Amino acid sequence: MLKVLGASAVSLGAAGGSRAQTFPSQPIKLIIAFPAGGPTDITMRVLAENAGKILGQTVVVENRPGAGGTLPATALxxxxxxxxxIGQTPLGVFRLPYTTKINWDPVKDLTYLLCVTGYSFGIVVPAESPLQSWTHFVAWAKANPGRLTYGSTGQLTSPHLTMEDIARRVGIKLNHVPYRGSAQLMPALLGGEIMAAADSTGFAPHVQAGKLKVLNTWGxxxxxTFPNVPTLKELGIDIVQTSPYGLAAPKGMNPKLVKTLHDAFKKAMEMPNHKEALAKFDQELIYMSSAQYSKFAEETFKKEKAIIESLGLAKAT
Known part of the structure; x- marks a missing residue:
C-alpha cells in the first residue's frame, strides 16, 4: 500500500510540475483601476497585448474604476x-488601511510582480478661464474661500491628496469633486461642471486642441510636451509627485509563476510600442523587480500614513 501511495504522490507531483511548466494554458485577466478610454487604460492595453504575445495567451483587460484606484487589489x-x-496597484492601495476599514494588509496580502511606470500630473483649466496662470488661480481662491471647484480622478487618489497638500501649503481652501478616472473627469471640466482639474497628462490632447490650459506640472x-509650463518646485512649492504603479497578484503565488509573469511583463513594457504609448502621456518606464517592488510597497505604506495624517484625512479609530 505504501508503495502504491508513494507512486501516486510522485505521479501527482509530476502532474503539478507539468501544469506549472505549461503556464499559461488559458487567458490571463488583468484588472486595472481606471475607466476605459483614459491614459491608464490606453497604455495598459498595449502592455497587455504585448505580454499576451510573449506568453502565448490573451491577457484580457478588465476595468474596475472607483474607490481611489484600489478595486483591483481588493479583487485579488x-x-x-x-x-x-493579476491587477494594477496604484499608490492608493497603500493608503487604504488609513482611510477605511479593511480586513487585509496591502504589504503582506499581495504578491508584487513588478513596477511598470508612473504618472505625470498637472493642473488644468478651460482655455477661456480667467485663471490663466497659477498666480491668478491662487489669488481667486484666496478671495473666494471654498468656491473654486476642482476635479480629480477619485477620492484619496494621488491627484486629490497632492492638490490638498498644495492648497494647504499656499493657504487656500478648495472644493474637491471626485470622478472615476480621467475618462470622466475631462468631459466634466470641458462641460463646465468644475473650474479646474488635477489629473495625469490624459489632458494632453485637449491642451493640444486648444481647449485646456496647463497651469503647472508636478514632476x-x-x-x-509642455516645456513652457512651470513645475511646482519652480513655483516655490516643494512637491514632486509621479505616483509609480505596477502589477500584483494574489498572496501565496508560486515563485515560478511570479518569475514567468515578471519576465513576460518586463519584456512587454520595454517594447517600442508600449514606450510610445507612455510617451503620449509624458510617462516613462519605472522598472522595479519583484523584490524591489515589494520593498517599495513596504516603504510607501509607511510614508502614506504620514501624508494622510498630515492632511487630517485618517479614519477615526
Whole structure:
C-alpha cells in the first residue's frame, strides 16, 4: 500500500510540475483601476497585448474604476494565486488601511510582480478661464474661500491628496469633486461642471486642441510636451509627485509563476510600442523587480500614513 501511495504522490507531483511548466494554458485577466478610454487604460492595453504575445495567451483587460484606484487589489484578495488574475496597484492601495476599514494588509496580502511606470500630473483649466496662470488661480481662491471647484480622478487618489497638500501649503481652501478616472473627469471640466482639474497628462490632447490650459506640472523637471509650463518646485512649492504603479497578484503565488509573469511583463513594457504609448502621456518606464517592488510597497505604506495624517484625512479609530 505504501508503495502504491508513494507512486501516486510522485505521479501527482509530476502532474503539478507539468501544469506549472505549461503556464499559461488559458487567458490571463488583468484588472486595472481606471475607466476605459483614459491614459491608464490606453497604455495598459498595449502592455497587455504585448505580454499576451510573449506568453502565448490573451491577457484580457478588465476595468474596475472607483474607490481611489484600489478595486483591483481588493479583487485579488478573493482570487486564486494561480497566475490567471493579476491587477494594477496604484499608490492608493497603500493608503487604504488609513482611510477605511479593511480586513487585509496591502504589504503582506499581495504578491508584487513588478513596477511598470508612473504618472505625470498637472493642473488644468478651460482655455477661456480667467485663471490663466497659477498666480491668478491662487489669488481667486484666496478671495473666494471654498468656491473654486476642482476635479480629480477619485477620492484619496494621488491627484486629490497632492492638490490638498498644495492648497494647504499656499493657504487656500478648495472644493474637491471626485470622478472615476480621467475618462470622466475631462468631459466634466470641458462641460463646465468644475473650474479646474488635477489629473495625469490624459489632458494632453485637449491642451493640444486648444481647449485646456496647463497651469503647472508636478514632476522634478518640466515635461517635454509642455516645456513652457512651470513645475511646482519652480513655483516655490516643494512637491514632486509621479505616483509609480505596477502589477500584483494574489498572496501565496508560486515563485515560478511570479518569475514567468515578471519576465513576460518586463519584456512587454520595454517594447517600442508600449514606450510610445507612455510617451503620449509624458510617462516613462519605472522598472522595479519583484523584490524591489515589494520593498517599495513596504516603504510607501509607511510614508502614506504620514501624508494622510498630515492632511487630517485618517479614519477615526
Amino acid at each position: 484578495q478573493n482570487a486564486q494565486p494561480d497566475g490567471y488574475t 522634478a523637471k518640466r515635461l517635454p
